[in-house]
Amino acid sequence: MASGSYALVLTGEVLPAFDAQAVWPRLAQYFRLDAAKLQAQLVARAPLTIKQGDDLGKLQTLAAGIGAIGAEAEICAPDGQADLFVVLGGSARGPMPRVFADDRIERGLWSRQVQVAEVGSNVWQAYAERADSAPPPAAGEQEPARAFDADVDNVRDTLRSYRPTATADSGHSLAATATATTDELGALPLPPGAAIHAGFWRRCAALGIDSVIIGAVVAALQGAFMVGSLGMLTSLRTGEAAIGALLSTFMLLFTLVFVGQWLYFALFESSAMQATPGKRAMGLKVVGETGRRIGFGKATGRYFGKIVSGMIFNIGYLMAGLTARKQALHDLMAGTLVVFRAVEPGSPPPAQRPPMPWYGWIVNLLMFGLPFAIIGVALLLGGASSGLLSELSTH
Incomplete structure (x- = not known):
């Protein structure tokens, strides 16, 4: 987070007694955004910082408007540390203040093995592997995860904004807000995830x-070269010339196959x-x-x-x-x-x-299962044949 700046974080959660189906469309109107754009750029990437500034009162007013609609938001105090992206549910979320992530992890809401990356970095790593990560609690001292308490004003410099003293305003445009939700997230390496990477x-x-495709093309080339080679050999009178022609043909075929596969x-x-x-x-x-x-x-x-x-x-x-x-x-x-x-x-x-x-699955079965099955059958037949020969030799 920028030094000296407070950050307003949209958590992506809905406050108790509110209906999520009604909250997000209303929040889109409040932010003067298209509903689909709100979902794709904000909700799907939450928790994330949606606004930063030195004026705490303005952020409290904005937080009050968000809370009145039913969405959850927090104001994080300046901490002088780099913001983080965090992988939650197989998706990169953020950026968010480091203090926000620390708070969630220390309260047991997120695992210490959650994957994080600093804004501007190109490396994902488990939170627990970071040299500056908070130490895990001692045995028997783990505090159970708890819901946010509206009466708590400050926890690890994370200001809860459920009941702010500021008055909600009538709306706020995020069109000109400088957030890192698009450019910096798009420049971040793809995180691990079963729904992302092919197995x-x-x-x-x-x-x-x-x-199979390459093999069919190679087989056709081999056939064409074989026909051409036979015609060429019949026209040559010496064995040395025939051998030279065959080697040249083989090298040409090898080069075509190698270059063809590379270009393919x-x-x-x-x-x-x-x-x-x-x-x-x-x-x-x-x-x-x-x-x-x-x-x-x-x-x-x-x-x-x-x-x-x-x-x-x-x-x-x-x-x-x-x-x-x-x-x-x-x-x-x-x-x-x-x-x-x-x-x-x-x-x-x-x-x-x-x-x-x-x-x-059929392709894999033919590629791997069938060869092993053939080898197994061959071994069984070979064992049976040797046994039969041994038995016949004793008579």
Whole structure:
């Protein structure tokens, strides 16, 4: 929070005895905002600071108007610390004063493992991992979470504004209010969340679909080159010339396949689609750290990073199921994420994780289940055959 400035925080909660369906439309009228804009820019990102200033009386008047409508608001005293974004319900909320987050965590309303990031930072981390986090309470001293008390005027310099002495005004426009709700939230890296990042098996299914497409094209190229090679060999008179021609043909085919695969992934993932056909079929897209479209250079780096992921016994690919934001090694190297298509930069993520399409499970079964089944059957048949041979040899 700016030094010397008070902050008015909209918590996103509705006060007791008020109906939420009526509160938010009335609050939109009070702020002179469209109801949909209020939900998307304020309520969906609450708790967040909606106004800052040195005049406490003006903020109390605004808080009184908000409270009269039935929405919950708090005034936070200056604390000289950087504001925070906080991940709640899989969505980045804020910015909000540090003292507000400290108060919620110390009273047990939020977990100490909640993910936070300072405004202007590009790193998410658990609140408890921060060097300046408040120490946890000693055993047996944990204060139970409690509802706000209207008679409490000051708790950790967080001024409760349920019964302010100021008189509610008739309305207030937030159109010119300088808040960080859009630009700074949109510049923040996407937080962890099951409804944001694609999991290992969905990504495997997408890769399987892409492999079938690429395999079909490669097979067609191989067929064309084979026919061309046979015609060329029949016209050559010496073995050395034939071997040279075959090597040249093989190198040309290898180059075309390698360059083709690179362009397939790099062009599709940097295009307006932001996804290869396989990823698009699975409802996924490739984005940068903040959720924005990546360029051809970053997509190229991601593709060549896959070589490293595969060279270490495919452990780089397996990391997509182990990291917080489901990043494979090549994603970490390129600074990319694989997310669901509904995820947009600076907007609240989907509330629920989309289910895996039925055909995704079939692709995974054919890619992984069928080969293991074939190996298992082969081992069983091999064991049975050796047993039969051993039995016959004894007679």
